[in-house]
Amino acid sequence: MIEWEFRAADLAGLRFAHSPMAEVVASVFALREGSDAWMRASWRSRVVPRLPSWPTVRGVLLGPHGYAPDFLTPAPRTGRPTLAEEFAEIAATPLDRVAEQVASAWAGRDAPPEVDRFARDPRAGLTVLLAEIRSYFAVAIEPWWLRLRTAAEAEIATRARAAAEHGARTLVDELHPRLDWNGSALLLRYPHKHGRWGATGHGLTLLPTGFAGSQVYAMPDSPSGRTLWYAPRGFGNLWTEDPQPAAASPLTALLGPTRAAVLTLLAAPYSTGDVAARLGLAAGTASHHLTTLRDAGLASAERTGRRLLYQRTPLGDQLAARPGG
Template sequence: MLELAFSTEDVLHIRFAFSSLWEAVVSVRALRHPADRALHLPWVRRARAALADAGTDLGPLLDLVLAPTHYIPDFLTPPPTTPVPDLAAELAAMRATTADQVRADLVRLGPAAGPFAGRLADDPASGLAELADVLREYWEVALAPDWPRIRGLLEGEVAYRARRLAEGGAYLLFGDLHERVSWSGDTLYVRHQHWHRSRALDGRGLVLVPSVFAWPWVYTISEPPWQPTLLYPPRGVATVWEAGRASGPAALAAVLGRARAALLAELEAPASTTELARRTGLTAGGVSQQLTALRGAGLVVAHRAGRVVLYARTAVADALLTASTGR
């Protein structure tokens, strides 16, 4: 169990971000042990085929991202400093890790690490440069083709969490974040099987980082010098690899029409027009037309997140879906 004690200052410094580098590093575990992460099997099949075709050598990465151990060296996943991910900037931050920090993380990783860990400890600067090249190639081959759908889900999650924080503070923010995460008094509890520590955040706050490939676990960084960070799977992660046509509740479809009912059902978490088109099988233009009608009826709201417009259900739409499904 990890216990993170918050002060008022820490609550004020909660922030949200997502990370290209985190997704790349954590996804390696899905590649290595897909049986433990069956949700990602459609991606695993595509990624393995693409990596084989490209002849990508993941050796250095596989030597550091181990299983079943739950520790990933913190220098591989420095907490993101901006809300919008930039792989080049994140790789530069990784390469800037001090030699002492790299060696300390490798000691914590233990003797199970592969031979690359030894080379990295001997010459951290050269090793980090080699690792950055491997991660960049891995990203381009295995993750870049699916990044738009991943990013859409993560942007929707950040918007949802920000709204929860605004509406009800830490209690609402953490209340439905993950079954292993709970909030009581001024302390956040994260249930880790092999990690037991109590820490005061000391005004540093907490970075919340949704990650598709974190599923089904949560990951944390709590050791100095990093800003405390919690990585967790976003709402709606089960839909990320789905393709084809979705349908909404039959009773609601009879009133609103099948397309609008399907869109409302898919908006459990905020999503973009492109993402909704992928999930429902409708054209992007068709989705836009239906969302305009739903927005006019007070069932959907829209807000901009960077260059993307995200749509979310209103409380009225939530009530309609609840009534139509009998929940």
């Protein structure tokens, strides 16, 4: 058990963001074949064969101690940073810190040449690392980016609405099965870690991160601020291939083929335009079916910025998951 000091007054400094680099680092952790490997089988089959293309990424993030340098995931300055914005902040990291943190991933072990480069010339090492991360992002993250960001935005909107209706405590309640809050500290149930982290004077940024899966990651002492990564609601649906219900399925018989396809798609959050594009529907037709599903209690709608995102409710999940459905 780890206790992370977080009092009721700290709720005032709590904020949410979605970080491309958090997704990058969490996705590399996912390559270690944890308990969620089955969820990302199609993603892994695309990424793993390309790993030799990114030797510096492998050396820095897949070292023997399972450690990722903190400088790669600074607390976001805005709620929706771009990869370029995060790269700019990473590139400004003091080079002595870069070299020290990269070396920590291989402490006591013989490091590969790509890691040794950071001790000799950390600026050159960092330049190569960022170039490889950009290439990795294009293969491993970008094809799923819309889903990842949409899921994070829906999570943030849901949390904000719950806080408005039920109080600020709901911002941290039930974030993750391994996480609890007793009013004075966040309790992280890591099986082999113990300790207590005090307050740092920084606020806490919560980062819904699709690739976090069943894990929860805490960064308590980054110079840019404290962050906690956890998976948004329904993260398992991020890795589905949008299966269409069979023509003779009970779901199709109940809702009709088009509405059944819309409900099936809403395993992850989508806008009207997303639904129309993915199912080849006119925008008006997609809007009609989404409104009907919402009115029936099978889907909910959350506004994030200018977009209205629809996702199945628990009742919709139960209906879509029925045998033969």
